[in-house]
Amino acid sequence: MSVFQKPLSRRHVVGAGVAATGAILLPSMGRADPTMDRLMSTGTVIVGIANEKPYGYVETNGKLVGAIPDVILAALEPHGVKDMKAEIVEFNALIPGINANRFDIIGAGMYIRPKRCEAIAFTNPVTRAGYGFAVLKGNPKGVHSIAEVAKHADAVVGTQNGSAQVEELAKAGVPKERVVLFTNATEALAGLKANRCDVIYFPGLELNELLKTANDPDVERVDPFEQVMGPNGPEYGYGAMGLRKTDTDLKAALDGEIARMLKSGKLLEIISKYGYGREELPTEADTAEKLCKA
Amino acid sequence: MDILHVPPFDLLPQLLKGAGVTLKVTLITAGVAFLLSFVVAFARMAPLRWVRILAAVYVEVLRGTSAIVQLFYLFFILPAFGVSLNAMTTAVIGLGMNLSAYGSEVVRSGIGAIGEGQHEAAKALGLSRVQTYRFVILPQALVIMMPSFGNLLIELVKATSLVSLITLTELTFSGRQMVVTTGRAFQVWGLVLVIYFAMAYPLTWLVRLAETRAARFREG
Numbered sequence: 001m002s003v004f005q006k007p008l009s010r011r012h013v014v015g016a017g018v019a020a021t022g023a024i025l026l027p028s029m030g031r032a033d034p035t036m037d038r039l040m041s042t043g044t045v046i047v048g049i050a051n052e053k054p055y056g057y058v059e060t061n062g063k064l065v066g067a068i069p070d071v072i073l074a075a076l077e078p079h080g081v082k083d084m085k086a087e088i089v090e091f092n093a094l095i096p097g098i099n100a101n102r103f104d105i106i107g108a109g110m111y112i113r114p115k116r117c118e119a120i121a122f123t124n125p126v127t128r129a130g131y132g133f134a135v136l137k138g139n140p141k142g143v144h145s146i147a148e149v150a151k152h153a154d155a156v157v158g159t160q161n162g163s164a165q166v167e168e169l170a171k172a173g174v175p176k177e178r179v180v181l182f183t184n185a186t187e188a189l190a191g192l193k194a195n196r197c198d199v200i201y202f203p204g205l206e207l208n209e210l211l212k213t214a215n216d217p218d219v220e221r222v223d224p225f226e227q228v229m230g231p232n233g234p235e236y237g238y239g240a241m242g243l244r245k246t247d248t249d250l251k252a253a254l255d256g257e258i259a260r261m262l263k264s265g266k267l268l269e270i271i272s273k274y275g276y277g278r279e280e281l282p283t284e285a286d287t288a289e290k291l292c293k294a
Numbered sequence: 295m296d297i298l299h300v301p302p303f304d305l306l307p308q309l310l311k312g313a314g315v316t317l318k319v320t321l322i323t324a325g326v327a328f329l330l331s332f333v334v335a336f337a338r339m340a341p342l343r344w345v346r347i348l349a350a351v352y353v354e355v356l357r358g359t360s361a362i363v364q365l366f367y368l369f370f371i372l373p374a375f376g377v378s379l380n381a382m383t384t385a386v387i388g389l390g391m392n393l394s395a396y397g398s399e400v401v402r403s404g405i406g407a408i409g410e411g412q413h414e415a416a417k418a419l420g421l422s423r424v425q426t427y428r429f430v431i432l433p434q435a436l437v438i439m440m441p442s443f444g445n446l447l448i449e450l451v452k453a454t455s456l457v458s459l460i461t462l463t464e465l466t467f468s469g470r471q472m473v474v475t476t477g478r479a480f481q482v483w484g485l486v487l488v489i490y491f492a493m494a495y496p497l498t499w500l501v502r503l504a505e506t507r508a509a510r511f512r513e514g
Contacts, residue, residue, distance in 0.1 A: 051471050183470075184470075215477060
């Protein structure tokens with residue numbers, strides 16, 4: 001009698017279960033961190049990005065650039081890594097992507113957030129930045145902070161799906177019906193121009209790059225803009241590299257180089273190419289561990 | 295002056311690269327889906343009950359769930375179970391299986407449209423079951439199926455934009471990337487529309503050609 005005519009026996013089910021568990025556990029056994037080993041032996045790192053300026057994006061000639069990929073390459077060069085390959089995915093596919101081994105490092109300028117820390121590990125931050133609004137010329141709704149949007153009768157705010165901003169808007173009390181989620185900043189800008197929303201809310205540097213690239217006289221940044229205030233001053237977003245939780249050696253190597261580059265001024269030198277300034281540098285006290293708890 | 299340096303044509307090289315990926319995914323998937331459609335349709339008409347049930351479940355599950363979620367599952371969840379397919383393979387398998395669920399119904403309705411008399415006549419002539427399908431039923435049924443398959447094929451050209459989720463830079467995704475790098479949304483999306491049409495329209499001619507070829511026996 002062939003297997004196909006018999007109903008699945010308990011042995012089959014248990015066997016399949018053992019095989020599946022083995023497939024999940026085996027790669028993580030043996031050496032502590034196979035990713036670091038592979039990076040050092042092949043000299044190539046695969047970086048997952050969402051193709052966003054200025055964090056990580058691909059130029060028209062196909063070259064991977066951006067503040068985060070540049071920091072990754074500088075940090076891994078001492079460990080023998082010479083090449084970066086980009087995997088471009090949508091922002092909300094970055095975390096599933098790294099956990100499915102589709103790439104080694106998330107180099108998309110993702111902010112360290114307690115919820116994300118449940119799924120992935122972060123290096124210590126390499127950037128620290130506030131947020132901003134962009135509006136149609138003249139700021140028709142006259143809003144200068146997300147608190148004002150929350151209080152406003154009908155102002156609709158657009159931002160990026162899966163981003164830290166969504167959480168902040170909810171915390172500030174902006175009702176869900178007045179938040180429109182876009183795939184990325186360029187689509188949010190198109191939405192703003194098409195009156196799908198009245199204001200778009202993004203990290204300040206991303207807005208700068210967006211408006212510079214779009215070069216559109218009908219759109220402007222809101223100035224002055226009031227940052228969300230926490231107990232210890234403005235609530236910044238801390239951008240870091242995302243890693244698999246099992247890649248502890250890679251995290252140690254990156255954290256070591258980040259600390260060195262932060263001290264030597266190399267970090268500022270790299271990220272200043274992309275519009276970051278001294279005030280966008282994190283301090284040594286801003287560790288991933290601390291920010292994951294915040 | 296080189297035409298590729300005049301806006302909006304400077305966008306073309308990257309967009310055409312994306313169009314190439316779209317075309318590749320479309321053609322391979324179409325082949326896979328076409329074959330699978332027949333396999334599934336025949337499975338639904340199989341004499342064994344459990345084969346029929348299995349095929350029915352396949353069709354209903356794949357038609358009844360969203361293709362983008364299926365792709366997400368294949369690409370991001372399956373590796374956790376030790377099955378890691380590359381992006382192109384995932385795209386072809388995911389879209390191919392999804393499309394074959396619809397295609398199998400096209401096949402089934404095509405075959406069902408051939409009257410019982412044809413089966414009886416074939417039997418009277420002493421043809422075997424396989425011969426009956428090979429020489430009598432399928433040649434007539436194919437003519438009926440062709441327009442619906444053509445519809446599905448054109449649908450597929452555009453459904454390939456879903457594979458941007460799984461890291462493949464096809465036409466829509468390369469358009470989106472070009473908007474990020476250049477900010478020229480109007481020009482980029484205009485060109486993307488034109489390129490899609492330029493790919494889909496010739497396919498309608500191809501399908502018409504296939505229709506004529508399938509109906510050739512009627513002249514003879």
